Amino acid sequence: MEINNAIQLKQAITMLQAQQEEKKFILVEEFHRTYESLKPVNLIKSTFNKILDTPDITNQVVDTSIGLGVGVLSKKLLVGKSTNIFKRFFGTIIELTVANAVAKNSDGIKRHGLQLIKKLIK
Numbered sequence: 001m002e003i004n005n006a007i008q009l010k011q012a013i014t015m016l017q018a019q020q021e022e023k024k025f026i027l028v029e030e031f032h033r034t035y036e037s038l039k040p041v042n043l044i045k046s047t048f049n050k051i052l053d054t055p056d057i058t059n060q061v062v063d064t065s066i067g068l069g070v071g072v073l074s075k076k077l078l079v080g081k082s083t084n085i086f087k088r089f090f091g092t093i094i095e096l097t098v099a100n101a102v103a104k105n106s107d108g109i110k111r112h113g114l115q116l117i118k119k120l121i122k
Helices: 006-037 040-053 055-079 085-104 104-120
Strands: none
Touching: 006 040, 055 085, 055 104, 085 104
């Protein structure tokens, strides 16, 4: 835009001031969004939501949780409240072995578990 007189100059200044106000408003809004997203609670929520939205990670978490649960249960059943250090040591080895095996074969275990539940319900 070519400015030839005082009126055009005032119009150009007014237009630039309006653009400046608009950019300031956008910048303040972006700052508030960024500030909110960086709060620890919101960071945790967004990370948790991303994990839930990723089916592979969700399946891995479920499989690992099932494996750990079955491993701990097997150790409790085999060792109980024993104070014998060797029994507790072998109980831990069994726990880790069972947890690893269950986590790796969780699809088959889930399938057989569902079949068993269906048979029990009928």
